[in-house]
Amino acid sequence: MxxxxxxxxxxxxxxxxxxxxxxxxxxxxxxxxxxxxxxxxxxxxxxxxxxxxxxxxxxxxxxxxxxxxxxxxxxxxxxxxxxxxxxxxxxxxxxxxxxxxxxxxxxxxxxxxxxxxxxxxxxxxxxxxxxxxxxxxxxxxxxEREQRRLALMQRLGRMGWVDRDLVNGTIVWSDEVYSIFGRDRALGPMTLEELSARAEGEDRAAMEEAVRRLLKSGEPMDRTFGVRLPGPEVRQVRVVAETETDVHGDPVRVHGFFQDVTTAKHAEQLLLEHRQAALAQQSLLAAERDLAARLQDTLLPVPQQTLELAGLSVDVAYLPLQKGLRLGGDWYSAIELPDGSALLVVGDVAGHGLDAVATMALLRFTAKGMAITGTPLPTVLANLNTLLLHTPDRTGSTATMIMAVYQPAVSRLTWVRAGHPPPLLVRDDRARFLPTAGGILLGATPSPRYEASTVDLLPGDHLLLYTDGLVERPNEPIDEGLARLAATALAHARTPRPLDGIVRSLVAPHARRDDVCVLHISR
Amino acid sequence: MSDQPDRHDTAGQADVRLRVTARERAVRALVCRLAGEADHETRAALDEALAEAVAAGPDLLVVDLAPLTFCDSSCLNALLRAREDAEAAGVWLVLAGPGPQIRRLLAITGTDQVFTVRASLQAAVGVSRLPHG
Incomplete structure (x- = not known):
């Protein structure tokens, strides 16, 4: 140009x-x-x-x-x-x-x-x-752009304007106002007095008063009221209006805005309900945690210190998968029996959650009771097996366990095994899994056969009883996990608290799929 | 005419001490193939599938474990349950081709004593034992 x-x-x-x-x-x-x-x-x-x-x-x-x-x-x-x-x-x-x-x-x-x-x-x-x-x-x-913008703003903001000449009585509503009140354009606009007469319940009196004050003395109004549409819906509408007055101060024109605030009101309502629900949930969770803690203390207290039983030092590691519950299907027992021998048990009920806990409690207390009353170990397992088979349970519980009794007078450990991974003995810089008589897991078949095995413990021996959560990793044959356990146990044998080191090495906090329970026994 | 049969006459006379009859009988085998990972989460689906297979009433139900990469205690329980159901229904249950992980699981839990296990699908289907009854 x-x-x-x-x-x-x-x-x-x-x-x-x-x-x-x-x-x-x-x-x-x-x-x-x-x-x-x-x-x-x-x-x-x-x-x-x-x-x-x-x-x-x-x-x-x-x-x-x-x-x-x-x-x-x-x-x-x-x-x-x-x-x-x-x-x-x-x-x-x-x-x-x-x-x-x-x-x-x-x-x-x-x-x-x-x-x-x-x-x-x-x-x-x-x-x-x-x-x-x-x-x-x-x-x-x-x-035109201005017009389009204004129309869009009104539509998006669900807002429309009203103009009323009080002298000649004409009222003009913008299109959006008809939409807000669900009113046919052909019927023309309504006055504020007519609208407040349609207000729902408690809103009506307040609306009528505000409109009266607006029209009489020009007092501006800003109120939200519920109005019933043709049909069951009640819409929440906010009206903001003010007047122009003449020389005497009498209102001659009304200018105002209507806005549909129904969704905002609904959102507010929902928010309030959610908050209440969240608060209720919080107190429920707190109560649950409290209960879980007390339940654990009752069903399976885990000692913080080393236990000394019958000449053995026993450390316990118990890591249920579901932290909130603090209990799982795994359990242990480590008590001194009336005759001075030590009962050592590690067990694993299939599954997690409350059902597994219930079965676990049943097995744990029954086993303990039988041991205290001197039942031979293979018989204990056979009885527990029968117990499981006769528990009415759709999913069919099974459990694995190792149950051992240590007689200090002869330093002899006698044990039985039901489908459970073998005990690990660490002696003189060698770690080996003890050969065990076979025995099928509990709850699988009506006539299992169990046989006791024995080993004499020497001073300085470490023995590990554990559940498969310690050695199982996805997509890995269990033998690899067992080998890893043997190596780790050997590595930590001469540390002051071997069990801590073993658990730290083998249990990955973020990749767990199962409960873990370990007894570390040393003479 | 003598009533006494001639013992040297082998043309199917009376006084037959051993009767052999051969009858053709089709053995219906159903193969249930498990692929992927079977654990606590998939338990219900596994139970259902095995129950359906047993309910179909085959003579032989082969559970093909070769493509199964993971099997934990819930998977084992599902198989034990299927074994019970099969026994009650007169169905012969065979586990076929378990990988090393599952073989170890069966050994440790002692369940290799109660399951019929074959090294491969072919070996399982070739089980020549006919159902009783």
Missing amino acids: ADREQVEEPVPGGGPAAEAGLAVVREVLAGLPGSVVFLRPEFGPSGEVVDFRIAAASPDAVDIGGRDGARLVGRSVLGTYPGIDTTDLWRGYLDVLATGAVHEGELEYEEAGAGIPHRSRFGVRASACQGGLIVSWDRLDAG
Whole structure:
């Protein structure tokens, strides 16, 4: 775009009369608002109009390029707006010149320069004057954009406005208000008095009072009320209204907004309910934790210190999978029997959760009872097996266990095994799994056979009884886990608290799939 | 005409001490293939599938364990349960092709004494023992 265009004083075919006319037009234009210019035609060799020159402009005139009145004067129209001669507007200009008719049209203009709106729409008016054209224009799309924005805002904000003339009684509602009240447009708007009469329950009295005060003394109102729509739905609507008053202070106009705040109210309600539920949940959880702790103390207390029984030192590690419950299907016993021998048991009920705990408790207490009353170990297992088979339980409980009795007088450990991983003996820098008589896990078959095995414990021996949670890893044959246990036990044998080291090495806190229970026995 | 049969006459006379009859009998085998990981979470599905297989009433139910990568105590319990159900229904249950992990589990728990285990699916299906009754 040639901004450095030559500005000539145009006198195509004028004389003193034309100049006088131009002077008047200039004076008139100088007092007009908006964008108005005076165009004078320029003629070609055959007398046809080839261009227009901007001879005068109103002070506020601004074109699409943002150029103001002063800079427009003297410019060639075709030069400033190339391609304009192909538009309807140009044809309109020529028509006005020829016939004196008034041209009103729209111009959509596309400019390629940077920083100028790519496409803009104008309403343009051209009329004949003094051998030239008076052209005025107005930006259309800005106003339209504003309108669209306003409509969108109302829709998104679920908001609409109301305007009421109290003198002649006319009320205007914007479209959105009809939508808020679910009212057919054909029925027209309602007054605030009519609306407050429809308010739900307790809201009504307060609404009617507020409306009364608004209309009588112009007191602004801002209230939310429930209004029953046609149908069962009750919508929460907020109304904000104020008045314009006359010289006496009496309200003559009401301006207001309605907003549908139903969802906000619902959200508030939901939030409140959730908070209450959360608080209830919290106290329930606290109560559960308390119960779990007391249950554990009753069913399976875990000692913090080393136990000394019958000449043996026993350490216990108990790590149930479900922390909250503090109990699982694994259990242990380590007590001194009436005859001075030590009972050492490690067991594992299949599964987790409360069912497993219940079965565990049954087995633990029954085994203990039988041991105290001197039942031979294989018989104990057979009896526990029968117990499990006759427990009414859809999922069919099974359990594995090792039950051992240590007689200090002869330093002999006698034990039986039901489907359980073998005991590990660490002696003189060697770790080996003790060969055990076979025995099927409890609860699988009605007539299992159990046989006792024995080993004599020497001073300095370490013995580990454990559940498979200590040695099992997914996608790994159990033999690898057993080998790992043997190596770890050996590595920690000479440390002050071997069990701590073993558990730390083998139990990955974040990858656990099972309860873990370990007895570390040393002589 | 003598009533006494000639003992040297082998043309199917009376006084036959051993009667051999051969009868064709189809043995219906159902193979239930377990693939993936069987643990506490999949227990219910496993129970259901095995129960269905037993209820279908085959002569032989082979549980193909070769594609099973993980089997814990709940999986074992499901198999034990299936074994009980099968016995009650007159179905012969065979575990086929358990991998080393499962073989060790069966050994440690002593359940290899109560299950019929075959090294492969072929060996299992080839079990030539006919059902009684």
